[in-house]
Amino acid sequence: MRLTTPPAPAHPSLHPAPAHPSPHHASARPSPQPASASAHPSPPPTLAPEAVRRAALAAARDAEAADRDRRLTPEVVAALTAAGFDRHFVPVADGGRAGSFADLVEAVALVGEGCASAAWCAALYAAHGRLAGYLPGPARREIWGGGGPVRIAAAVTPPAVEAVATAGGWRLTGTWAPASGIDSADWVLLSAWAPQPDGTRDSRLFAVPAGEGTVLDTWHTLGMRGTGSHTLRLDGVDVPEHRTLSRERLAAAEPAEPGAARCHALPYPFVAALMFAAPVLGAARGLLADWTATAPPGSAEVLTRASAGIRAAGLLLDGAAGRADGDGITPLAVAENVRDSITATELCTEAADRLFRAAGSRAHATGDPLQRRWRDIRTAATHAMLRFDLAAQAYGRAVLGS
Known part of the structure; x- marks a missing residue:
């Protein structure tokens, strides 16, 4: 794995730029503040660039072990927790950040460049904290009242x-x-x-x-x-x-308390596919970087098509995260988020297939990172929330009324 060491203000790629540009990573955005934030102490930071980068490096280092042992190493779990994925969407009143989807997608994708499984767990630590935020106050105090990390x-x-x-x-x-x-x-x-x-x-x-x-x-x-x-x-x-x-x-996004943050006022379908697509984007970026480092002669067309598809997928997820963090909730916006998140997953899957085929038989060797990344992308893309027929049904209803 080719890792750069100097931290940057935003979450950088785990990989240095190849001879042909790879998809860029947007700069970190400030987390939106919940309406009730003034009544509570400032929440602890989550997804700080250096902490996310440490988690991403740990995930990349232990990716082969995770694949072999069918679980994340304790060091990777600790790094993801230290970066605050578990607290990112927890209500401020319960010690969380009530953060943004843009920040989460960016951070999850970076972790996914090194290990798709670690990125998946990171996304779900955040997603499940958001779901638990809808529970009544006594339950939330049971879960988060101790003040420590809760996965x-x-x-x-x-x-x-x-x-x-x-x-x-x-x-x-x-x-x-x-x-x-x-x-x-x-x-x-x-x-x-x-x-x-x-x-x-x-x-x-x-x-x-x-x-x-x-x-x-x-x-x-x-x-x-x-x-x-x-x-x-x-x-x-x-x-x-x-x-x-x-x-x-x-499903109706009925918050447990009045004055809830934006992240707790969104219906589940608005953001569900987005959370599952972000790890796939990161894995595709990682596969592209690995493939580019050992690209066979005459592979310019494969590189161009694959990199463009992955770049487009990133832009689609950026747009979906922006809608989630923005103002208003409409049936069309929900349908657009489902459409764009699932389409981004398809673009990443197509790019991964293209790159894996072009890599030849050497990529099929046990332990080769290309085959691990390809397996991860192909498996993740079969998740029920990433089915294209769901996107088509939702978008068709919103636009055509049928």
């Missing part, structure tokens, strides 16, 4: 488990998967059905200390192995009512 995993796919009502709460028994980063998580958000007195069922999220479950070693995959997205099993775990959240509230 939150989640398995929030459509529920397959039905909770059992108890006095003052619910009891959960079942399995949930995949749960990225569960090995290093302090808490976990789990989806389950909550039966209602009228016979209906409410789809809810339940916040559970990760230590109350058992991790089952089930994550054996083509790529993104280092995410450690294993299965979590709970056997009769009681969850108080205040540690539950209706998914309807989450």
